[in-house]
Amino acid sequence: MTRNDIKELIMEIIADIDEDADFDSLKPDQPLRDQLDLDSMDFLDIVMELRKRHKLQIPEEDYPQLASLDSCVNYLEPLLKDA
Amino acid sequence: MCVDHDKLSDNYDVIIIGSGLGGLTTANRLAYCGHRVLLLEFHHQLGGLATWFKRRGHIFDISLHGFPYGMVKTCKKYWNREIMQSIVQLKNIVFDNPQFSLRTTFTREDFTSILRNYFKIPQTTLDRFFTTVAGMNFYDDQSMTTRELFDQFFPGRTDVHRLLMEPITYANGSTLDDPAITYGIVFSNFMNKGVYTFEGGTDKLIRMMTDELTKSGVTICTNAKVDRIIVEDKKVRGIVTRGKTISARAVVSNSGITNTIYDLVGREGFSDDFLEKADAIRVNNSSCQVYFGIKKDSVIKDAGDLLFTSASPRFDSEELLDLHTRSKTFSIYYPKTRPGHDRHTIVASMNSRFDDWSLMDEATYKEQKKRLIDRTLIDLERYFPGVREKIDWMEAATPKTFKRYTLHTLGTSFGTKFEGLDVSRSLYKEIAGLFHVGSVGIIMSGWLGAINYGVIVANDADGFLRSATAQ
Numbered sequence: 001m002t003r004n005d006i007k008e009l010i011m012e013i014i015a016d017i018d019e020d021a022d023f024d025s026l027k028p029d030q031p032l033r034d035q036l037d038l039d040s041m042d043f044l045d046i047v048m049e050l051r052k053r054h055k056l057q058i059p060e061e062d063y064p065q066l067a068s069l070d071s072c073v074n075y076l077e078p079l080l081k082d083a
Numbered sequence: 084m085c086v087d088h089d090k091l092s093d094n095y096d097v098i099i100i101g102s103g104l105g106g107l108t109t110a111n112r113l114a115y116c117g118h119r120v121l122l123l124e125f126h127h128q129l130g131g132l133a134t135w136f137k138r139r140g141h142i143f144d145i146s147l148h149g150f151p152y153g154m155v156k157t158c159k160k161y162w163n164r165e166i167m168q169s170i171v172q173l174k175n176i177v178f179d180n181p182q183f184s185l186r187t188t189f190t191r192e193d194f195t196s197i198l199r200n201y202f203k204i205p206q207t208t209l210d211r212f213f214t215t216v217a218g219m220n221f222y223d224d225q226s227m228t229t230r231e232l233f234d235q236f237f238p239g240r241t242d243v244h245r246l247l248m249e250p251i252t253y254a255n256g257s258t259l260d261d262p263a264i265t266y267g268i269v270f271s272n273f274m275n276k277g278v279y280t281f282e283g284g285t286d287k288l289i290r291m292m293t294d295e296l297t298k299s300g301v302t303i304c305t306n307a308k309v310d311r312i313i314v315e316d317k318k319v320r321g322i323v324t325r326g327k328t329i330s331a332r333a334v335v336s337n338s339g340i341t342n343t344i345y346d347l348v349g350r351e352g353f354s355d356d357f358l359e360k361a362d363a364i365r366v367n368n369s370s371c372q373v374y375f376g377i378k379k380d381s382v383i384k385d386a387g388d389l390l391f392t393s394a395s396p397r398f399d400s401e402e403l404l405d406l407h408t409r410s411k412t413f414s415i416y417y418p419k420t421r422p423g424h425d426r427h428t429i430v431a432s433m434n435s436r437f438d439d440w441s442l443m444d445e446a447t448y449k450e451q452k453k454r455l456i457d458r459t460l461i462d463l464e465r466y467f468p469g470v471r472e473k474i475d476w477m478e479a480a481t482p483k484t485f486k487r488y489t490l491h492t493l494g495t496s497f498g499t500k501f502e503g504l505d506v507s508r509s510l511y512k513e514i515a516g517l518f519h520v521g522s523v524g525i526i527m528s529g530w531l532g533a534i535n536y537g538v539i540v541a542n543d544a545d546g547f548l549r550s551a552t553a554q
């Protein structure tokens with residue numbers, strides 16, 4: 001997957017969690033939590049969805065890596081390079 | 084929808100023991116993740132404490148008194164839109180005790196205005212208090228108690244302490260001596276937007292959840308008590324139910340955490356360190372309830388949805404637990420609760436100690452139940468004068484009743500105190516593939532807590548099932 005594919009993937013998962021999420025004004029380097037009103041349960045949903053779709057196992061200590069769109073892409077890029 | 088016990092397969096990916104809201108949610112999520120799920124329930128009805136019973140045309144709800152707004156999002160994400168759409172607000176919450184009588188929507192806005200105008204607390208103190216409790220997390224320092232929190236913001240104001248604490252004590256059995264963070268988390272959940280209920284009643288909710296589970300492909304079997312969890316080499320292998328052995332790579336127990344450790348696995352399955360922690364778990368209190376059914380064509384006036392009443396001069400969690408407590412909540416179910424059913428019912432709830440009831444001989448038990456009903460009826464008449472004439476069904480439940488239906492240690496209504504959470508969360512480190520879901524740690528109890536915990540544990544179990552160890 002390219003960096004852009006990964007970005008699309010994350011946004012698609014978030015859109016399933018919250019259909020009202022506004023991606024237009026989303027700053028990729030800022031925390032998703034503050035901009036989209038996501039709570040810790042929502043992040044768990046992202047983790048579960050990534051495991052379901054791409055068999056990715058994200059250990060709990062890595063959850064902070066999912067904080068912003070940019071950090072998600074950085075973290076997932078090596079993991080999804082063959083996906 | 085429910086499979087006969089003798090038609091069950093010998094093997095599933097994962098077995099869920101118990102169908103409380105935690106177990107139901109874990110089952111649904113794991114099926115969604117693509118696993119073959121078996122759900123076994125001891126009782127003939129699904130739902131655990133989220134339950135109801137029918138008498139003479141009345142339907143009595145056991146634990147539908149109110150839950151936080153967070154249920155809307157949670158039900159939408161982890162169940163379905165229809166379930167979410169049945170969630171409605173209870174707008175009239177009443178407090179009546181020797182210190183104050185008032186009516187509130189139980190929202191931050193309304194509470195702030197009551198605390199400012201009626202209790203004369205400065206706005207700046209209120210802002211600081213609300214910000215403090217809203218910022219609390221379960222991983223924060225837990226050394227401060229709720230009593231210390233209240234003394235810090237409202238020193239000497241036993242009336243304010245009562246307003247803030249009494250509803251939470253009824254909601255989860257916690258007291259002023261429990262960690263302030265458990266208070267902060269639960270109280271803030273309610274303050275968000277007030278108190279909500281499920282229109283159509285508990286029976287409708289559980290019916291909708293059962294339909295969803297069937298759609299997701301979960302195999303459900305009721306009247307199926309699990310007697311033992313099979314463990315070999317520190318790995319879970321399956322369970323035994325009514326003499327039948329069923330294997331699985333993972334087992335999620337929604338039985339109480341103490342029941343799971345001592346009754347289903349047995350002490351021999353655990354390390355000494357773990358047992359030391361488990362032995363220190365304190366379970367929460369149990370409950371008594373009195374159910375009143377109003378005759379078919381009789382009507383009662385609207386006196387509020389949820390009444391926190393007490394004749395005790397001060398709030399005291401020991402008084403709330405006493406056999407003869409003068410403190411109780413009344414939930415009034417008007418016809419709006421079950422549109423089309425058009426009946427009124429009233430459920431009085433009290434916190435209660437298991438041993439106060441379990442040690443009575445049969446005759447005393449019967450007599451005490453009768454007296455409980457009599458006392459409760461007298462209190463009810465203060466709010467609905469003459470209601471006695473309109474009642475055609477009265478019945479009481481005690482801690483023994485709760486124990487009989489859920490098997491929970493000491494009939495606990497709200498799981499365990501804070502320390503139970505860590506034990507529940509670390510079970511799988513002792514026995515690979517074994518997980519616990521259900522009321523623990525105060526914060527993971529109640530309808531919202533149990534459902535959200537179901538999601539968290541489903542994530543753990545899914546991670547395990549897809550890992551190398553589970554293959």
Ligand SMILES: Cc1cc2nc3c(=O)[nH]c(=O)nc-3n(C[C@H](O)[C@H](O)[C@H](O)COP(=O)(O)OP(=O)(O)OC[C@H]3O[C@@H](n4cnc5c(N)ncnc54)[C@H](O)[C@@H]3O)c2cc1C
Nearest residue numbers: 101103105125131132146148149309338496521522529530
């Ligand atoms: C009187 C009362 C009033 C309440 N009011 C409210 C309220 O207004 N709002 C709110 O949010 N919460 C309320 N609660 C709390 C709420 O009902 C519970 O926290 C929640 O429903 C618990 O869900 P759970 O997943 O922990 O499982 P439980 O509901 O405890 O269910 C556990 C299930 O496991 C089954 N089981 C146990 N052992 C076995 C076995 N060996 N084999 C097979 N099955 C087994 C039991 O039969 C049961 O069905 C109330 C509780 C009580 C008692």
